[in-house]
Amino acid sequence: MLLSSRTPRTAALLAAGVSVALLAAASPQSATPLGIGDRLFPHLGNPGYDVASYDISFTYSGDNSKPLSAVTKIDARATDRLDRINLDFSHGTVRSVEVDGAPARFATSDEDLIVTPGSPVLPGQPLHITVRHTSNPMPGKVDVGWLRTKDGLAMANQADAAHRVFPSNDHPSDKAFFTFRITTPKNLQAVANGLPVETKRAGATTSRVYRTAHPMATELAQVSIGRSAVLHRKGPHGLPVRDVVPAKDAKVLRPWLARTPDQIAWLEGKVGRYPFxxxxxxIAEASTGFELETQTLSLFEREVFTRPEYPKWYVESIMVHELAHQWFGDSVSPRTWSDLWLNEGHATWYEALYTEEKAHAPVEKRMYNAYRASDGWRAAGGPPAAPKGPKHGEKISIFRPVVYDGSALVLYALRQEIGKDAFERLERTWVSTHRDSSATTADFVSLASQVTGRDLTGFFQAWLYGKKTPPMPGHPDWKPQPPEKQQKPQKQK
Incomplete structure (x- = not known):
């Protein structure tokens, strides 16, 4: 995720309701919300099973204020004995639940859907769950999920909003394959993550099927419905590049979209083959306040490409930021939300490198400015790998400056410490070793030590967990600016 051009971060860069029906006989005491204990989102995710795949059907009426009819099928495997199965779900009405083809009782508590199968599920046993439900777009962003656009809908599920759209194990540690089946009025276009599999037209409706070829975290799911044009081109090695834009804007947006293949090639030169x-x-007609790296199909606000005051290099840097996430955050997902710095720090780092090469904006100058601000960012948001939790009612408030330039600063310090060649070798090894999986900060520290042949635990302990910013290797003259002397950022819009 990249916070939008209306945040203070951009100024610095430019200068350098649950409504689930209770249809079960289970008692209220049996409906207990669970979670896997994520430090930032303790009630997110569910223990006891591992999801292999989701097969999700949506039927859209053409009115983005009305609920969509939906069916979510989950194939999983139990890792523990399960007398009850918890799913994350809210903002919809559950009509029925089946487990292994048999009707199951269900109840709700907070943002959990609790399912009671006819008999306990034993460890190692396959688990097939079918939930028939509605999927309700909510007015305003409401921590998003379904995002209402001018002509339809899109998804914006980061950090914990996928379960506002479909029942799931809504945590990036449990990645799965996805199939989306989307039925819309025939005059609308529907797209989703992955590749198109099938299109069927019947009377006044069109049904389309999309399927991912790689596992995906729930927060990266994307379905867009609207009056869209789908534009095709080829990327490196014949990679299919598919853009989805408002049909009326296709001509004006094409020059921007034509830059993507070269950007992919540039990143492949840094970290290896594109992973999907x-x-x-x-490109959506919506005001989100951010851009988002939904897997294989990154979400952008239309105005990023249409506001004349944005320099071309700046727009391209945003494009590269979200593209870099396909390696860092999507292919290699965070095991916990405290590992977010691995996503945003890397995306910001490659954004900065791209800007240095294409717009002659030195990375060293940007990192110097970040170093001066780093103590203030740590005081406000916590250290990079131990960020403070979100503000009440503002889940995306975990996306603070310390996880962007503050975390890219850690990568710059690492390159200063171990040298450019070792750093680049580490980066390539990281994305190849952990491709299609999730990984932790400890995994990165361990791999860095392995690649360099030296114990870097102390270095990372100071840079990732220290309340104060350590001395910068190679720049003994750099001094952090005391937080009390830093200009207070304006409130984000």
Whole structure:
């Protein structure tokens, strides 16, 4: 995720309701919300099973204020004995639940859907769950999920909003394959992550099927419905590049979209082969306050490309930021939300490198400015790998400056410490070793030590967990600016 051009971060860069029906006989005491204990989102995710795949059907009426009819099928495997199965779900009405083809009782508590199968599920046993439900777009952002656009809908599920759209194990540590089946009025276009599999037209409706070729975290799911044009081109090695834009804006947006293949090639030169089956931009007529790295189809606000005051290099740097996430955050996902710095620090780092090469804006100058501000960022948001929790009612408030330039600063310090060659070798090894999986900060520290042949635990302990910013290797003259002397950022819009 990249916070939008209306935040203070951009100024610095430019200068340098649960409504689930209770249809079960289970008692209220049996409906207990669970979680896997994530430090930032303790009630997110569910223990006891591992999801292999989701098969999700949506039927859209053409009115983005009305609920969509939906069916979510989950194939999983139990890792513990399960007398009850917890799913994350809210903002919809559950009509029925089946487990292994048999009707199951269900109840709700907080943002959990609690399912009671006819008999306990034993460890190692396959688990097939079918939930028939509605999927309700909510007015305003409401921590998002379904995002209402001018002509339809899109998804914005980071950090914990996928379960506002479909029942799931909504945590990036449990990645799975996805199939989306989307039925819309025939005059609308529907797209989703992955590759198109099938299109069927019947009377006044069109049904389309999309399937991912790689596992995906729930927060990266994307379905867009609207009056869209789908534009195709080829990327490196014949990679399919598919962009989805408002049909009326296709001509004006094409020059921006034409830059994507070269950006992919540039990043491949830094970290290795693009990790997925296709890529493209989804440009939506909506005001989100951020851009988002939904897997294979990154979400952008239309105004990023249409506001004349944005320099070309700046727009391209945003494109590269979200593209870099396909390696860092999507292919290699965070095991916990405290590992977010691995996503945003890397995306910001490659954004900065790209800007240095294409717009002659030195990385060293940007990192010097980040170093001066780093103590203030740590005081406000916590250290990079131990960030403070979100503000009440503002889940995306975990996306603070310390996880962007503050975390890119850690990578710069690491490159200063171990040298450019070792750093680049580490980066390539990281994305190849952990491709299609999730990984932790400890995994990164361990790999860095392995690649360099030296114990870097102390270095990372200071840079990732220290309340104060350590001395910068190679720059003994750099001094942090005391937080009390730093200009207070304006409130984000």
């Amino acid at each position: 089956e296709n890529y493209g931009l989804l």
